[in-house]
Amino acid sequence: MTVAISRLLLEQIMTLARSSRDEICGLLLGRPDDITAILPADNVAPDPARHFELDPARLLSAYRDARTGGPQVVGHFHSHPSGRPVPSATDAACAVPDGRLWLIVTGETARLWIAGPGEGGATAFVEAALDVR
Ligand SMILES: [Zn+2]
Numbered sequence: 001m002t003v004a005i006s007r008l009l010l011e012q013i014m015t016l017a018r019s020s021r022d023e024i025c026g027l028l029l030g031r032p033d034d035i036t037a038i039l040p041a042d043n044v045a046p047d048p049a050r051h052f053e054l055d056p057a058r059l060l061s062a063y064r065d066a067r068t069g070g071p072q073v074v075g076h077f078h079s080h081p082s083g084r085p086v087p088s089a090t091d092a093a094c095a096v097p098d099g100r101l102w103l104i105v106t107g108e109t110a111r112l113w114i115a116g117p118g119e120g121g122a123t124a125f126v127e128a129a130l131d132v133r
Contacts, residue, residue, distance in 0.1 A: 002129040003101060003112055005035040010110055010132055016040060017079035018107040022048035025078040027062050028101055029071035035101070037071055043078075051090055052078040075101025085111040087125045095123035 016024045025043050030036035041058035045051040054076060066072050080088070085104040087095070095102070097117040102125065104111055111127060118124030 001033070001114065001126075002131050003033050003035060004131040004133060007132050009035065009038055010130075013038060013077050013079075013103070014105050014107060014110065017081070017105045020079070021081055023050070023052040023079050023081060025052040025054050025076060027054070027058070027073050028075040028077055028103060029062070030074055031072065032074050032099075032101070035074065035103075038077065049081070075103065077103035077105060079105050079107075081106070085109055087113055092123055092125065095125070097121075097123040101128070 013026070016026075023043055023045070024040070026038055026040035028035045028038060039058065039062055042055040043052045044055050045053040062073050083106070085106050087102060087104065091102070091104075095115045097115055100115055102113040102115055104113065110130065112130045113125040114128050115123050116126055
């Protein structure tokens with residue numbers, strides 16, 4: 001699977017990642033194969049340097065907007081400030097196998113993953129190609 005994103009949006013996310021020692025996070029909006037907007041959200045995790053938790057108020061309002069004709073929520077992004085842009089054990093434990101996009105960035109690089117069903121009800125991440133335009 002290939003998912004399109006503009007260079008501008010990707011650069012906005014990586015700039016956010018570079019600006020913080022904590023994990024940054026937000027929502028990806030658009031279509032499953034075309035990210036057309038991002039919505040940065042506060043990371044409300046108790047330990048934001050190592051985990052992320054999207055501000056629930058932001059999530060609720062984005063889903064409400066989507067239901068009333070706004071852009072669809074197709075996934076989210078977060079950063080790994082000192083790691084590689086691959087899903088961590090914590091990411092896998094928190095993920096739901098719902099087919100949503102997981103964009104993981106460091107300050108320099110980004111990789112896209114899709115959360116799908118794994119063995120025994122677990123979540124398996126499959127990497128998707130990013131078409132940066
Ligand atoms: Zn992570």
